[in-house]
């Protein structure tokens with residue numbers, strides 16, 4: 582019997598949290614990210630803003646140029662988003678036995694056994710979306726397929742508020758029209774080679790002989806791409822505690838030289854990696870920085886931490902130090918990312934979904950925000966206020 586993998590991904594996550602909490606911002610273009618007029622990037626934006634071509638990791642100056650005057654700009658408040666995320670992961674943990682969070686707003690679930698308990702895959706997906714909406718008031722896009730690749734592409738395919746189930750016999754028809762970027766491991770170099778051979782879609786790749794793909798892309802990537810274009814991919818969902826390393830990277834649409842853009846991007850990666858490590862109850866001892874320079878030259882640099890850590894700020898500071906010490910600092914960057922590995926000990930807290938300490942940086946303010954949110958969710962929005970409300 583083939584496995585059923587579900588991918589859950591919240592829509593415009595940070596922006597959706599902001600619009601949820603400020604009804605007057607709903608239906609408007611909204612950007613979460615750097616302050617307009619300063620340097621830095623868009624963390625994310627509402628779907629209303631995406632119509633203007635704005636997206637994550639775009640310089641804020643570019644977003645301001647594209648967006649209309651009524652656009653709302655807000656600074657990210659990580660602690661709030663992390664608290665919402667924990668609630669979502671708890672909801673997912675109650676639905677399926679194995680949940681693998683892969684980012685603050687994304688997880689894979691093995692739902693193979695749920696048919697008998699809940700019903701057909703569509704019902705499982707609908708139930709999941711409803712449970713998330715009920716718990717946190719947000720929409721998620723959900724995809725179900727025979728493996729991770731198909732599940733992820735299925736959740737992407739109908740965003741926002743999407744739901745798509747791709748059955749094994751539908752995999753080819755689903756994959757064939759997708760662009761090459763749908764396949765994992767097809768970077769800029771591989772994509773260029775495939776395009777030079779006249780291939781545009783996954784279907785084009787599927788129709789090429791394996792030997793031809795191996796010759797063009799190398800044995801490893803060629804085989805990978807061949808298997809994926811036939812819908813064959815990893816179908817295992819791992820408990821978070823089994824990961825050997827956690828990393829996040831961003832590929833920019835264009836080369837970046839602005840250090841503020843690089844710094845914002847690494848800060849986000851550190852927050853994601855820190856969040857996932859704390860979720861898995863792990864502390865790492867090795868921070869790795871990865872940069873790809875124009876044209877296709879990739880470097881990694883690592884540093885061992887004096888004390889094992891899963892703290893966003895420690896991870897970021899270490900990676901940023903590595904960047905500044907790098908002889909390539911200042912050159913145009915196409916990709917930047919970081920990783921945490923070398924776990925210090927067995928998980929300190931076997932329960933994945935237990936409340937972990939909130940430590941997105943050492944801001945008492947952030948912690949207070951998260952605590953207030955937790956109380957409000959439990960007892961109603963207006964039950965508790967700050968002495969001096971920061972948000973007018």
Ligand code: TTP
Pocket residue numbers: 590591592593594595596623624625626637638685686687740741831849
């Ligand atoms: P995504 O899931 O990539 O994006 P999204 O949830 O905003 O939008 P959608 O899934 O509907 O396309 O990222 C989740 C959150 O992570 C996002 O809300 C903000 C943050 N983020 C950054 O801060 N910087 C980035 O470069 C990216 C990609 C995401």
Ligand code: CA
Pocket residue numbers: 590591592593594686
């Ligand atoms: Ca998302």
